[in-house]
Amino acid sequence: MTHRESLHKAAGNGLIHRRHLLGLGLGGLGVAAAGQVLGADQAMAFELPAWSRRPGPGPSRYGQRSPHTDHIGRLAGDPNPLYPGGGASRSPLHLLQGTITPNSLHFERHHAGVPAIDPAGHRLVINGMVRQPLAFSYEDLLAYPMVSRIHFLECSGNSGTLLGASPVDGTAQSIHGLVSGAEWTGIRLADLLAEAGVLEGASWVSAVGADGASMGRSIPLTKILDDVLVALYQNGEPLRPEQGYPMRLFVPGWEGNTSVKWLTHLKLGTAPSQFRDETSKYTDTLPDRSSLQFTFPMGCKSVITSPSGQMALVRRGLYQVTGIAWSGAGTIRRVEVSADGGASWADALLESHQSEKALTRFRIPWDWQGQDAILLSRAIDDRGNVQPDRNTILAERGNLSTYHYHGMQSWAVGTDGNVRNVYV
Amino acid sequence: MTHRESLHKAAGNGLIHRRHLLGLGLGGLGVAAAGQVLGADQAMAFELPAWSRRPGPGPSRYGQRSPHTDHIGRLAGDPNPLYPGGGASRSPLHLLQGTITPNSLHFERHHAGVPAIDPAGHRLVINGMVRQPLAFSYEDLLAYPMVSRIHFLECSGNSGTLLGASPVDGTAQSIHGLVSGAEWTGIRLADLLAEAGVLEGASWVSAVGADGASMGRSIPLTKILDDVLVALYQNGEPLRPEQGYPMRLFVPGWEGNTSVKWLTHLKLGTAPSQFRDETSKYTDTLPDRSSLQFTFPMGCKSVITSPSGQMALVRRGLYQVTGIAWSGAGTIRRVEVSADGGASWADALLESHQSEKALTRFRIPWDWQGQDAILLSRAIDDRGNVQPDRNTILAERGNLSTYHYHGMQSWAVGTDGNVRNVYV
Numbered sequence: 126m127t128h129r130e131s132l133h134k135a136a137g138n139g140l141i142h143r144r145h146l147l148g149l150g151l152g153g154l155g156v157a158a159a160g161q162v163l164g165a166d167q168a169m170a171f172e173l174p175a176w177s178r179r180p181g182p183g184p185s186r187y188g189q190r191s192p193h194t195d196h197i198g199r200l201a202g203d204p205n206p207l208y209p210g211g212g213a214s215r216s217p218l219h220l221l222q223g224t225i226t227p228n229s230l231h232f233e234r235h236h237a238g239v240p241a242i243d244p245a246g247h248r249l250v251i252n253g254m255v256r257q258p259l260a261f262s263y264e265d266l267l268a269y270p271m272v273s274r275i276h277f278l279e280c281s282g283n284s285g286t287l288l289g290a291s292p293v294d295g296t297a298q299s300i301h302g303l304v305s306g307a308e309w310t311g312i313r314l315a316d317l318l319a320e321a322g323v324l325e326g327a328s329w330v331s332a333v334g335a336d337g338a339s340m341g342r343s344i345p346l347t348k349i350l351d352d353v354l355v356a357l358y359q360n361g362e363p364l365r366p367e368q369g370y371p372m373r374l375f376v377p378g379w380e381g382n383t384s385v386k387w388l389t390h391l392k393l394g395t396a397p398s399q400f401r402d403e404t405s406k407y408t409d410t411l412p413d414r415s416s417l418q419f420t421f422p423m424g425c426k427s428v429i430t431s432p433s434g435q436m437a438l439v440r441r442g443l444y445q446v447t448g449i450a451w452s453g454a455g456t457i458r459r460v461e462v463s464a465d466g467g468a469s470w471a472d473a474l475l476e477s478h479q480s481e482k483a484l485t486r487f488r489i490p491w492d493w494q495g496q497d498a499i500l501l502s503r504a505i506d507d508r509g510n511v512q513p514d515r516n517t518i519l520a521e522r523g524n525l526s527t528y529h530y531h532g533m534q535s536w537a538v539g540t541d542g543n544v545r546n547v548y549v
Numbered sequence: 550m551t552h553r554e555s556l557h558k559a560a561g562n563g564l565i566h567r568r569h570l571l572g573l574g575l576g577g578l579g580v581a582a583a584g585q586v587l588g589a590d591q592a593m594a595f596e597l598p599a600w601s602r603r604p605g606p607g608p609s610r611y612g613q614r615s616p617h618t619d620h621i622g623r624l625a626g627d628p629n630p631l632y633p634g635g636g637a638s639r640s641p642l643h644l645l646q647g648t649i650t651p652n653s654l655h656f657e658r659h660h661a662g663v664p665a666i667d668p669a670g671h672r673l674v675i676n677g678m679v680r681q682p683l684a685f686s687y688e689d690l691l692a693y694p695m696v697s698r699i700h701f702l703e704c705s706g707n708s709g710t711l712l713g714a715s716p717v718d719g720t721a722q723s724i725h726g727l728v729s730g731a732e733w734t735g736i737r738l739a740d741l742l743a744e745a746g747v748l749e750g751a752s753w754v755s756a757v758g759a760d761g762a763s764m765g766r767s768i769p770l771t772k773i774l775d776d777v778l779v780a781l782y783q784n785g786e787p788l789r790p791e792q793g794y795p796m797r798l799f800v801p802g803w804e805g806n807t808s809v810k811w812l813t814h815l816k817l818g819t820a821p822s823q824f825r826d827e828t829s830k831y832t833d834t835l836p837d838r839s840s841l842q843f844t845f846p847m848g849c850k851s852v853i854t855s856p857s858g859q860m861a862l863v864r865r866g867l868y869q870v871t872g873i874a875w876s877g878a879g880t881i882r883r884v885e886v887s888a889d890g891g892a893s894w895a896d897a898l899l900e901s902h903q904s905e906k907a908l909t910r911f912r913i914p915w916d917w918q919g920q921d922a923i924l925l926s927r928a929i930d931d932r933g934n935v936q937p938d939r940n941t942i943l944a945e946r947g948n949l950s951t952y953h954y955h956g957m958q959s960w961a962v963g964t965d966g967n968v969r970n971v972y973v
Contacts, residue, residue, distance in 0.1 A: 146694050161689075163674070163682040174670050177813075180761040181662030184638035184791070186622035188653040191794045193668055194787045198610035214608035222734035222782040223697035225649060229612040230786065238605030244617055246598050250587070258587035265585075270570050270869040273647035273910050275902050308902075310646035337604040358646040360784065361730075362654065363618045367608070370615045389601075445694040478699050478732075480902045486697050 132490075135471030138464035138498050141443070141490040143474035197221075199230055200298050210238020210337065213280065215302025218430045224275075224449065224476065224484040226305035228360050233367045234280050234303065236402070237337030240387055244371040247335065249355070253392035256322030263371045266357060269312045274354070274377065275480040277451040279304040279423045281380035281407055285527030287515060287534070292546045297433035297448075300546065301534065304451065306484035309375050311356035314349050314391075323393060331398040332374050335389040342383045343397030344376060348421070352377050355388060378453030378482035379421045380529070382407060412523040422453035424531030425512050427460050427487070427504035438542035441495050446473070447488040452506035457485040459505040464491060466499035466535065466549050467514070473502070498538040499549055515548060556914075559895030562888035562922050565867070565914040567898035621645075623654055624722050634662020634761065637704065639726025642854045648699075648873065648900065648908040650729035652784050657791045658704050658727065660826070661761030664811055668795040671759065673779070677816035680746025687795045690781060693736045698778070698801065699904040701875040703728040703847045705804035705831055709951030711939060711958070716970045721857035721872075724970065725958065728875065730908035733799050735780035738773050738815075747817060755822040756798050759813040766807045767821030768800060772845070776801050779812060802877030802906040803845045804953070806831060836947040846877035848955030849936050851884050851911070851928035862966035865919050870897070871912040876930035881909040883929040888915060890923035890959065890973045891938070897926070922962040923973055939972060 133142035190197075199214035213234040216226055226232075244263035252258035283303035286293050293300070323346070330349050333341040344353070356375040357364060364370040369386030376383040382402055397403065397419070409417040427450035432438060446464075450457045456479055461470040473487035487502070504512045515532040537547040557566035614621075623638035637658040640650055650656075668687035676682035707727035710717050717724070747770070754773050757765040768777070780799040781788060788794040793810030800807040806826055821827065821843070833841040851874035856862060870888075874881045880903055885894040897911035911926070928936040939956040961971040 146696075161684040161686075163676065163684055174666075174759065176664035176666050177759045177761060177763065180634035181659075181664045183628050183634045183636050183659060183662050184623065184625040184657045186625065186638070188623075188655070188657075188789050188791050191666075191787070191790045193794075197786060199608065199612075201608040201610065204607050210604035210607045212607050214610070221785045222695060223732045223785045225732045225784045227784050227786045228651060231612070233608045233612075235605075235607060238607050240600035240605045242598075242600050242615075252587065260585040260587055262585075268868070270912060270914060271646060271871075272570075272912075273900050273902075308647045308649045335598065335601045337601060339601065360649045360651050361645045361647045362621060362651045363615070365612050366615045367612050370617075444692070447695075476697050478697075478902070478904045488694065488696075490694060 135489070136463060137469040138496065139492040139494070140462060140464050140471040141492060143472060143489050145490050146474050146488055197230070199232065200302060210235055213303060215298050216305045217298045218302055218428070218449070219297040219433050219436065224306050224478070224486050225360065226307060228307070228362065228365050228368070231305040231307060231368060232280065232303045234381060235336070235367070236340045239367045240336045241366065242335060242371060242387060247371055247389065249372060249388060249391070251317060251321045251391045253394050254324040254327035255318070255393055256324060259321050261317070266312060266355065266372065269316065271310050271312055271357070272354065273308055273310040275306065275308045275483045276375070276377045277304055277306045277482060277484045278381050278384060279451070280382070281420070281423070281528045284530045287532060288519070288524035288527045288530055292548050294434070295546050296435045297428060297430045300434065301428045303381070307359050308361065309354060309356045310358035311354035311375060314353045314355055317355065318349070326395060327393040329394050329397050331392045331394065332385040332388060333390040334385045335387040340382070340385060340402060341398060341400040342385055342403055343400065344383055346393070348376065348379070378423060380407065380423055383421065407528055409522060409526040409528050412525065420529050424529065425452040425454065425504050425506045425510035426450065426531040427502040427512055428534045429462070429500055429502050429536060432500065432538065432544045433536055434544055434546045436544045438493055438538065438544070441493060444491045444493055445488055446491045446500060447486065448502055449484045450487055450502070450504035451482070451484050452504065452510060453482060454510055455507045456481045457504055458507045460485070460487040461503045462489050463501040464498045467501055470503070493538065495540055497540055499547065500536045500538065501533050501549070503533055556916070559913070560887060561893040562920065563916040563918070564886060564888050564895040565916060567896060567913050569914050570898050570912055621654070623656065624726060634659055637727060639722050640729045641722045642726055642852070642873070643721040643857050643860065648730050648910050649784065650731060652731070652786070652789050652792070655729040655731060655792060656704065656727045658805060659760070659791070660764045663791045664760045665790065666759060666795060666811060671795055671813065673796060673813060673815070675741060675745045675815045677818050678748040678751035679742070679817055680748060683745050685741070690736060690779065690796065693740065695734050695736055695781070696778065697732055697734040699730065699732045699907045700799070700801045701728055701730045701906060701908045702805050702808060703875070704806065705844070705847070705952045708954045711956060712943070712948035712951045712954055716972050718858070719970050720859045721852060721854045724858065725852045727805070731783050732785065733778060733780045734782035735778035735799060738777045738779055741779065742773070750819060751817040753818050753821050755816045755818065756809040756812060757814040758809045759811040764806070764809060764826060765822060765824035766809055766827055767824065768807055770817070772800065772803070802847060804831065804847055807845065831952055833946060833950040833952050836949065844953050848953065849876035849878065849928050849930045849934035850874065850955040851926040851936055852958045853886070853924055853926050853960060856924065856962060856968045857960055858968055858970045860968045862917055862962065862968070865917060868915045868917055869912055870915045870924060871910065872926055873908045874911055874926070874928040875906070875908050876928065876934060877906060878934055879931045880905045881928055882931045884911040885927045886913050887925040888922045891925055894927070917962065919964055921964055923971065924960045924962065925957050925973070927957055
């Protein structure tokens with residue numbers, strides 16, 4: 126029996142048991158692309174490269190990337206002159222690893238571009254149904270107790286193209302790149318509201334940003350008091366301008382644009398404000414032409430980021446199938462992977478560091494010997510939610526609206542090794 | 550009884566029970582700096598700032614900081630012409646939040662500066678006591694199974710100035726900034742060694758970098774097989790040049806320079822190589838003039854980052870005392886804070902997301918009414934290690950060497966609100 130034959134099969138079409146990722150047997154296999162074999166006399170015969178022969182520049186104040194990684198960037202559509210500053214850019218999921226997205230590569234969605242805010246001239250006003258209206262400067266807020274939480278953020282328009290009639294020839298980035306993960310630090314909004322004093326009967330909070338669109342969203346007070354932050358820091362440093370500097374609302378697990386950026390106004394009342402972006406946008410039209418409004422939590426979801434659309438497998442052998450999973454309802458407990466279009470499934474290995482409403486990295490080894498394959502992943506969270514397939518979503522809500530799509534992504538691998546987006 | 554009097558005291562000189570950070574009572578107090586009180590007719594009378602009146606620039610490929618946060622930078626010493634490219638830069642701990650350090654602000658330590666490596670010309674050679682010497686290109690390694698882990702990294706020279714005879718007038722950054730936290734993704738070195746085939750009797754691995762110093766360290770094979778990575782990604786993106794691009798060793802919990810950057814050679818043998826940086830440097834001379842060699846794991850440690858050295862408290866009232874804790878032996882289980890120079894202690898609140906050998910953020914409320922105070926923090930890990938005070942360390946090992954200092958930091962707060970480094 127060869128070493129390859131001794132691997133524990135976990136599901137059809139080449140999926141290997143995840144325990145082989147834990148140091149129990151991939152070694153000696155040429156796991157992916159074996160290193161170059163050296164002769165005994167060759168082992169130290171490499172010429173010393175130029176960069177090893179002289180000193181380089183010393184420490185710096187603020188580091189930059191290697192020019193050799195400049196190809197890794199967000200993907201933005203062409204500017205629309207009728208919609209200045211509007212649009213989105215998508216995280217390069219297929220080129221990233223782990224669960225934290227660098228701030229420079231976190232996805233963006235703007236309704237009137239990025240305002241250049243001087244924090245000294247910015248105020249956060251809390252009024253409406255409160256005992257005492259208050260205004261906070263940035264400096265005021267910096268002195269408050271804060272909390273740090275690792276969470277995903279996902280635009281509700283993410284992946285919506287998969288409801289289209291025919292599958293686009295896209296990448297993990299172009300189809301799913303409106304999701305990212307970060308450690309957010311800020312003040313519990315409940316603490317600020319306690320200072321203002323919430324009046325009996327208040328049940329909604331309307332949040333407005335200081336951008337040119339005055340983008341606004343209404344959020345139930347129960348969620349605000351549960352876990353909503355006024356976020357000031359992302360991955361340790363102050364927010365970037367495109368993420369809401371100097372402050373944004375952060376609404377864990379809910380659709381991205383409820384986390385209002387450049388937050389300047391919170392008004393308490395008894396009803397939602399019926400802002401543009403909760404009426405004409407971000408609502409889901411159903412087959413009977415009625416609309417679902419306020420679909421807040423993002424669904425239980427996963428996507429395989431490698432191999433993924435427009436990649437090519439260049440040799441036969443063992444690969445690591447990896448991707449990210451998340452759920453607006455809680456913590457990812459399990460991700461299953463199929464290599465045969467859903468006929469059989471195997472559990473992927475989840476990274477050990479997991480937070481509620483955060484990205485979770487999954488991995489599973491896969492032996493590809495040049496055969497056709499369809500790779501799928503399916504996430505399950507700790508509330509029992511299971512990621513549905515595309516057909517289930519189509520049957521339930523049709524495709525008149527493309528928000529809140531959280532169905533499975535299927536990637537076809539051809540005998541030529543090319544990977545493409547397909548429907549199964 | 551006023552609201553302030555109703556707060557549960559946790560220890561002397563103003564420390565408040567951590568449960569008040571969990572939404573149980575700080576509200577309504579003017580927690581830190583209360584917001585400006587607004588009259589009813591004033592609440593909406595703010596003039597719309599210029600940035601709210603027009604659209605801003607749209608999405609971008611790779612984001613940058615706000616110019617208003619440019620003051621946040623690493624702190625590097627002056628270049629030394631006799632030691633080109635050598636030196637260190639320190640993370641601005643007092644200006645950061647959470648537990649993840651942005652890659653641009655992660656501390657650096659170089660022995661001959663930063664080599665400008667083209668990954669296409671870089672090789673990782675594994676030889677010595679192996680069945681089959683191997684050479685890996687960067688592309689080879691990208692195809693291997695990876696794992697992601699959140700870990701701290703600390704230079705063994707961090708905080709060493711606190712063994713000096715008199716306390717320097719420093720900041721959290723200048724004294725303790727040679728520690729940072731990140732999510733590292735890479736290949737388990739055990740997997741690569743399994744391909745090469747470790748020969749019976751091998752017990753040490755010598756690792757050498759491709760920098761101009763050919764910086765080398767020897768590491769016991771047992772640690773290598775336990776949890777050491779060949780890291781390729783930091784916080785989701787490829788390593789930065791100053792962190793070892795295209796690849797570095799990552800040795801969780803151990804002194805920073807064992808995590809050899811720009812890794813190009815791993816040689817297995819039966820003994821350490823006695824490199825310069827494990828003989829004349831990074832060893833601890835004891836009072837009897839003998840030296841401790843190979844002090845690998847970093848100690849159980851914490852530091853209050855706010856309030857901290859050279860800050861000033863500008864008003865009386867409630868403050869949040871916050872900082873970071875870490876241990877090379879395991880996971881932080883508890884951090885105690887004192888406001889009276891160690892006479893009494895209170896448990897701080899720990900952030901919920903915790904990983905082994907990673908930074909942990911702690912916080913506790915503190916009521917400062919203009920009195921003298923000495924703030925201390927003391928970390929305890931899940932192996933039972935307790936952070937010692939400075940005098941205990943001096944008594945045990947003297948101060949002939951300043952590596953591996955993990956004693957407590959004491960910050961004195963004067964009646965004028967100024968904070969400074971002191972010895973207690």
